[in-house]
Amino acid sequence: MRPGSICAVAACKLTRQALRLFHRGGTALPGKAARLFDPDILKRVSEGMEIIVVTGTNGKTTTCSMLENALRAGGRESLSNKSGANLLSGVTAELTCNATWTGKPKTHYAVIECDEGALKQVAPLISPKVIIVTNLFRDQLDRYGEVMHTLDEIRKGILASPGSILCLNADDSLTGSLAGDVPNPVVWYGLDTPTGEEKEPVLSDARYCIRCGTEYGYHYHTYAHLGGFFCPKCGYSRPEPDFAVTQIEEMNTAGTRCRVRMSAAPYEMEITVGLPAVYNLYNAMAALCACTAFGLPAEECAASLKTVHSSFGRMENFILGKTSLQMILVKNPAGCSQALEYLSSVKEPCRAVFALNDRTADGHDISWIWDADYEKICSSGILQEILVLGDRAEDMQLRLKYAGADTSRITIVREAREALKWIEASPVPVFAFPNYTSMLELREAVRERTGEKEFWQ
Amino acid sequence: MELRICHLYPEVLNLYGDRGNILCMTRRLEVRGISCSVESVGIGDNPDLTQYDLFFIGGGQDFEQEVLLDDLRGGKGDSIRSAVRDGRTFLCICGGYQMMGHYYQTHDGVRCEFLGAADLYTVGGDRRMIGNYAYALGEESGGSTVVGFENHSGRTYLGEGVKPLGKVLKGFGNNGEDGTEGVRFNNLFGTYSHGPVLPKNPQFADHILKTALTQRYGSAVLEPLDDTMEMLSHYRVLEHYLRLSRS
Missing domain, CATH: 3.40.1190.10 (Mur-like, catalytic domain)
Known part of the structure; x- marks a missing residue:
């Protein structure tokens, strides 16, 4: 040596x-x-x-x-x-x-x-x-x-x-x-x-x-x-x-x-x-x-x-109070459309969080959300309420509007902690679709609340 | 009233969410009770292009350019040039915008002949011009501010016969040198802006729709829509990312 x-x-x-x-x-x-x-x-x-x-x-x-x-x-x-x-x-x-x-x-x-x-x-x-x-x-x-x-x-x-x-x-x-x-x-x-x-x-x-x-x-x-x-x-x-x-x-x-x-x-x-x-x-x-x-x-x-268990934000399941949360990382149109396809196969009423940041690890160009098939879930009628979150929450909201979502059911927040309150208050299961850094933030907020391990452990 | 939209080469020119522009235009027409059809015209298709009121061309990848140029040489190029000359409305993004010019010259000197429908040309550079940016549209294009995302290494230069679409407020624009962005020639609107450009810039979207409707019907009035969400995302880019104030 x-x-x-x-x-x-x-x-x-x-x-x-x-x-x-x-x-x-x-x-x-x-x-x-x-x-x-x-x-x-x-x-x-x-x-x-x-x-x-x-x-x-x-x-x-x-x-x-x-x-x-x-x-x-x-x-x-x-x-x-x-x-x-x-x-x-x-x-x-x-x-x-x-x-x-x-x-x-x-x-x-x-x-x-x-x-x-x-x-x-x-x-x-x-x-x-x-x-x-x-x-x-x-x-x-x-x-x-x-x-x-x-x-x-x-x-x-x-x-x-x-x-x-x-x-x-x-x-x-x-x-x-x-x-x-x-x-x-x-x-x-x-x-x-x-x-x-x-x-x-x-x-x-x-x-x-x-x-x-x-x-x-x-x-x-x-x-x-x-x-x-x-x-x-x-x-x-x-x-x-x-x-x-x-x-x-x-x-x-x-x-x-x-x-x-x-x-x-x-x-x-x-x-x-x-x-x-x-x-x-x-x-x-x-x-x-x-x-x-x-x-x-x-x-x-x-x-x-x-x-096999889900790993780090990829179809990871959490329980927050009485609400179940599944977190599904989406980073590009193909993966996102597949995740939305999965959501549209869910048979019971549910709520969804769409989180979008545009930091270096995410890629600064967020226009790919227009290539993902949000129309599919907006027309399926299973989403009771929608939360948009993150640095580019406004863009996410606009994408959902043009995908045909009922805009009166969309709530917009910037911070993951605020999102957590919304999730915990949900009487039905919540599915979250964050991109990379917004997943880290959302997961960190969940960790603070549940006392789960830090991600490197 | 009705508007017939032709989406040119959607199977190859579809990078960066540009199809959001089609979604935006159709939606803004439909909520106003104006019927609207979108037809895809791709490689190998040869419909009569004079039947369309508005043409949309997006950005694409280098690999697919050759396939495309072969198809243009097969006659479609002539039809597109005539349509531009006749004042049909075109919205061309990034690669689609460059394609309207005379040529693209790579930085090692290889020249690729393009349509020559508008007096401009593009030279490949070694620096990629990437980021959120904003420009002020010229009066003839409505005069509003546009925010978007540019991502190109080609530097575009305008000839005598055309005007820039707007003046860069922040970012690079056509070439990062002369402060111009995009092109306006007859009713052709060319821009580097992805994003996609129209949803976040509803005034620009309506200006383009109005141009196409006016061209067909002689005049057109578009009733205002609730653009609260559109402007929220517009101002988010303008103020938070570009540190510009609302005009």
Whole structure:
């Protein structure tokens, strides 16, 4: 161990402890401190570990949570950056703080969520055994440029880690195209069956063939641009997945029961995913695919999906007094429309909170709310009352007005604490749809009230 | 009265919530009892464009531009140029706005020929001009203040034959140099403003609708609507983010 590395580990641990004395999460700064002493510290503290990395627009955190749960089910403890600090500094902080003082990893396994743009820095340092790319949708465009640019960034990251097994979503023509550009072995997952209304999406981030520019045909749609795509001209099409949902048996607000086939097994399995909504089925297939690529028994991972818990603001449930609150993070049109689709499937009367901030972590451009399908829930008639919250609450309110909401039922507040009073006073269940920093604030307000753990614990 | 709206290339030019402009226009017509139809005209479609009163074109991604330019060369470009010349109303946002000009030249010198429907051109820059911004519309466009969100690296320069849509109050506008924003030529309104631009700027929205109705019927009166929520979000950007006072 070089002296620089020892200083780096010490700097990381001490910075985090200092920050936590002041009740700060300390998820990125300790990593920055460590890298000052040794820019390659991440490589040293991850030496010999077996690591799964998850990147892509939506589903990173939940997929990580499913993977951790699967590892735990087999008695394997793993590290993760579950607080969501998924840039180089955050990953460095997590792995360095969990190393011994001499920089040796304390756990053998790690599940790392990685930002799409940071993959090219993180992957070569930690040499993951498996990399999952969940999907690609338009996201915070004012920070990352456009969807194709993000795809380029991911490609660079994979090229920097040619030994990793890639788990790709067969139903996504964008991320699926990575397979042809990199030397890595690829395993595919997907949904063999249509979901939802089975209609052409109004907005698609991938309408034209990424190879030849011809409009794709679809055998079926799942959501947004995902589904059984094919290019009628050049023949680029959805590959046959190695792991796929063949039939959805039952889907409700508690989860989904479905049938799954695996190319390596002659029989189908029936599995239950303990989180609702179609996008969590994709996350579950990604986890199953990656665990198997990682060398774990498929049955063990499949069984663990039943007990997976929601993670940090992603379909997280709280009880406030007599009111139940479910918090669903929404950050981009595809994810938001899917979350609203889920809300519209709720059968009982309920109330909703829509929270919108426009800080750096959210993206300063909030115009994407006009691309999400709020019309669907405004016309469903189940929403008794609506609360809009956050720095851009006025924009949220206006969006709902044009989506057809009854404006006399909309209340507008700026602060999360005020929102909490409104939530607690609700006689019916409340569903909250915050974007990233408004989720942190709302969750912090809930934590203050319920005395729940701070998020890094 | 009725208004026929043509949404040009919605399948490719649909970034940044620009379809909110269509929602806004249809809604503001419908609540006033003016019927309104929206037809999507995309790549490969070739309807008679003279049947429409108002054209909307949004912003898009670089990747899809080639597909689009091929389609324009297939005859639609001529129809669009004639419609602009005949005084049909156009609202063009960002990429759609640039496309109305003569060309786009990348910063390494590659020139991409555009429609040339309005006297302007765009040069690619290495700095992205991003953020909330505001501009004052020219008198011929109603004179109100517009707030929006700009996000472009292209710098647009106007020729002799056209006017800017407005004067930048805060932000970059066309090129970050000359204080102009957008273009006004005949009844073509071009702007860099996403947001989408119309919902938060109801006076501008009504000005565009009135222009299209007047063009078709000779005159038009739009009764005022309750724009309390619209103006709340307008002033939020103007005062809180841009630190400008209400005019």
